[in-house]
Amino acid sequence: MPARFKDLALDARDHQALADWWCTAIGYARREDPGGQRPAEWPVPIHDPAGLGPLIWINPVPEEKAVKNRMHLDVWGVPEEFEALGARLLRRRGDDIDWHVMADPEGNEFCVFEEKR
Known part of the structure; x- marks a missing residue:
């Protein structure tokens, strides 16, 4: 199994x-x-x-986080709302990616997908 x-x-x-x-x-x-x-x-x-x-x-x-995560969370949300809570925007959605890459207060990366309205 x-x-x-x-x-x-x-x-x-x-x-x-x-x-x-x-x-x-x-x-x-x-x-x-x-x-x-x-x-x-x-x-x-x-x-x-x-x-x-x-x-x-x-x-x-x-230990402190030292390198990029090999696995991360993907969430639906609004990047500005995560930033208001203390997350950092690492990479904005653009032509090459359809999500925002962010980091929580300890530096753990996660991706934010904005729901299509």
Whole structure:
């Protein structure tokens, strides 16, 4: 049997703050631990309250991000709204690409696709 997709994982130096940032940015919420309080040093699971998106684990790591991500998130949204939350625009949509390349507050790249109206 082939493997099946489970979750996404994103590394962060300040995993608590980055979990909150992504919750605000994409409308996710922290998934509460049914067994009680999750220790602050543990990874933080965030989820789509509507149940449409994948579970994302924000994992604590000691090192700063150093090179381009080999895997990243693609999201629907408005680049200016992400910038207002603290993201950086790395590359604007243009003739050669149909999306904006951005970085979250810790430098993790993600692509923003604007919905056609």
